[in-house]
Amino acid sequence: MMKILHIINSLNIGGAETLITNYLIYAKNNIKTDINDLCILYDSDTFLYDRLFRNGITIYNLRLKHKYDIGAIFKLIRLINEEKYDIVHVHLFPALYFCSIASYFTKKINYIFTEHSNYNSRRKYIIFKSIDYFFYRKYRKIICVSDNVKNELIKWLPSLNERSVVIYNGILEKRGEISFIEKNFEYDILFVGSLRSNVKGADILLMALRHIMNKFDKAVIVGDGKLKNDLINLRNKLGLKNKVEFLGFREDIETILEKSKVFVLPSRWEGFGLVIVEAMSKGKPIIASNVGGIPEIIKNGKTGILVEPGNELELANAIEKLLNNKKYAAYLGENAYNDAINRFSIETYVKNLRKLYMSLKI
Template identity: 65%
Template sequence: MKILHVIDSLNIGGAENLLVNYLLYTKKNSEIHNDLCILYDSKTFLYHKLLDRNINIFDLNLKNKYDLRVIFKLIKLINKNKYDIVHVHLFPAQYFCAIASLFTKKVEYVFTEHSSFNRRRKYKVFKLFDNLSYLMYKKIICVSEMAKNDLVKWIPSLSNKALVIYNGIPIEKIVERQKIYDILLVGSLRSNVKGVDILLKSLKLIEDKITKVAIAGDGILKDDLIKLRNALKLDDKVDFLGNRRDIDILLEQTKIFVLPSRWEGLPISLLEAMSKAKPIIASNVGGIPELIRDGESGILVEPENELELANAIEKLLNDTEYAEYLGKNAYKDAINRFSIEVYINNLTTLYKSLIK
């Protein structure tokens, strides 16, 4: 099978991490030949990770997000290499590939819905455009049941096309390290989705109970969040680390992982924390309740409830036995349900069914 994966860029994010892990772990799979196409130049460490392993990357190097010339480039690329399947991730790649599909023959198109929410659903005018674009895809992979339900609610005709394949994460040996941080949050700071501001406000309520907190990630809101941290007089307790390649090590140096998101699909950062047996506190939104069993493999809190979040953090810092119990259960779930091997098997089965 020849598969072309198309994604906007390799900037740091959950969808990008998932795709990179998939490509790396299927490199030696004789059944599947994977290529990658990125629309916008993004020479991040994820990009170089793939280059180092000789993954074939077509960089269309667009400067404008809505440059329609990309459609012609995609058509030429797909027809020239005679792919069996084009697997598309994120917007606007979704729209561009939907149009390109009209001019490519004997190719099946698949799209992954990575979130239970997008801003287009606030405007009815986009319902027509979304309807037309989804029509071009043979299957819509949703990363959680919540993502599927929200998509079908938006466009009911997709109920027969949509299916759930949970994200996967490599499970590696856990190294015991000295705990430097009480709390770690990993997430993009390109929007307010991850609720970093909520975490900062909750920390102010229990500032005498914490010593050091780390926030890993970058984006346009970083400066505003640093200003909020300073205004709350938490500058000596909260470190903004930027994008990091060593998330696995940071997790091993952390007591608790926190993700107070406003909405989610199925966050890769939570899977990474589970794979390191971390006790987790996360918002009860999107696909998170499908990952975390409240009180068994983590603690779920209501979104934007700073007091509830603060109380949960304080509880786990005080009760190390309970925190360890949650972490061990999360690790078991990561192995049994959310490993990269399980994800690859599910995706390969889908690909084969489409080619038949």
Template identity: 30%
Template sequence: MVLEKDMSKIKVLHIITRLDKGGSAENTLLTVSLLNKEEFKVTLISGHTNDPDKEIASFITQKNLDYFLMPELVRKISPLKDIKAFFKIYHFIKKQGFDIVHTHTSKAGMLGRWAAKLAGVKIIVHTPHGHIFYGYFGWFKTKLFIYLERLTGPLTDKIITLTQRGKEEHVKYRIARPDKFVPIYSGIDVGKFVDFHADAVKEKEKLNIPLDVPVIGTVTRLAPVKGNQYLIASLPEVVKLFPTLKVLIVGDGSERGKLERYVKKLSLLENVIFLGICKDVRGILNTFDIFVLPSLNEGMGRCMLEAQALGVPVVATKVGGIPEVVRDSIGGILVPPRNPEAMAEAIINLLKNKSLRDNMSEEAKRWVGHRFSAGAMVEKISDLYKELIGAM
């Protein structure tokens, strides 16, 4: 596919390693689809996704996006594929002559920024989508990533962090000069959630949950850094007071088997339901009385925005960018990480107090609608692009 030349528009290339379901992919797809097509000519490159490619293809066709699949672009370190991906990106950029290259996530960020620099691109922007400074990898791999980010930071004109906390962490680890960082909150399609009117009764029926049974849950990756074992560890205390409680865990990952065994060990098989990956979580979220996120590290926690947009109060750990997403004691309750006792206390407090949940529900909806819309996010990114172009 050859792109048509349009000298009147700013040509922007977005590169992301993969478009698997999750915050980084959703952020990127919203950005490329909502940028003003009268001002920008936008192209997207990604590697293969683990989700059905036809779903991505359907979205791209619906939004009329210029999209190029690059199979060599993979998440794991693969010297041969990485070299091939680097040169393919380089030649693509040289041929198309982009004004701006905007990379997303670690691997695409490394390969894309160096390829863009070598190809002579004047403006390079990067969004890390969280950070990998602790909790995600072992000691050696973490140190390697930090070293590579420090090498690549000087090539980058602006680095968009999802929160102010994200900026502070990157500066702390000396990834780049402080003036290179721009915090822009990751937005969601607020209307998709605020205007969602599923019948909670029917949703509970689908899950075989009686109407009067309290429901809490989470939408997360089942990985060590997400701290799901601490949510499970908090449940025995909660179940003592609410024996019929149902806990819905949406998501999958390497820890699933371990977590299922832990649930069995704590005799919680009647309470905890692992639902796996769900295409559309809105109906499930609509059954929640409380959304719980027990992460040990979190760039932002996009799923909490979606829960709050639906009016679900949140109990979450006070780590990473979460305190910027959930207002403690207003839209939810924040607790220390790795503290099942504090988490149980917060869950019990909210389950006992419906009026408090109702108040938090209204506050959460207002907060997300005002501060975290996709439109507001893309407007700020658009302004940043134009500011950088104007400074050339």
């Protein structure tokens, strides 16, 4: 039996947060020999928190008042020592730093970290190379969510090469009959992503849609963040007010996917793109940027269409192509569905992760 504590900043909506939620629910229902608890640093009043609570997952909430509250370190030390965990599995920054320091005061415990992104702002400054090395060195294994993420990490810190492994993310896929033929869709185009920054490229999508505004009826943007009002203003400025709707955070992503013809994610950079896999599992034809770990998920022309990041005209042409060519869209959707359930299931993710966990106990 293993006792594992998963630590993440919050349960705000995002790929890492969705992954850990999927894992904890699956493990609770299917791996009776393990204990998997969760610790979050900041309050999170989201549907992910509610899902975990309803499934009986133990959640420790440190309720930090600001991002760099060093009191987190003392709270983590106390929790880890009192509960006697075998493994502490950490996600995201600044949990990365807090747990690294805590590891000096929690003996005989294996710490691992999942690297979710192929880029962060620290890598712009050479001074952080030594700082990051100091913190990463306390983790026995670094899990990278794609080959691209691993390659970029090793460029930054070559000494981590031997400790870094690639494990693709997995989704809780509810298998059922998927129809790839044309039906009455509510939305022509769907975007799902955080609006906290411009990373996911919602603005690029809006710029692309202005070129084909007479070719579609309704596009929807699911997500929220500080840039939402700026994006709404951009939509209105481009004359798309009656064409593009902002839905905010939504718990019913699966339902919205089923109601949509085409899924689009024009990211500027992307470590993996879990939402792409979710769209694949619903048999959606997908258009995404040829950047980061996305080409490891999407096979261009077979399971989706890849476009150059930031190229609004290429994106517009790809959207128009799928809206006009139902047969090709169905071909991509069917291939995407088969690939998702074979390569990116939560079962595969858990199997690979537990194999890594077990190797640390030897």
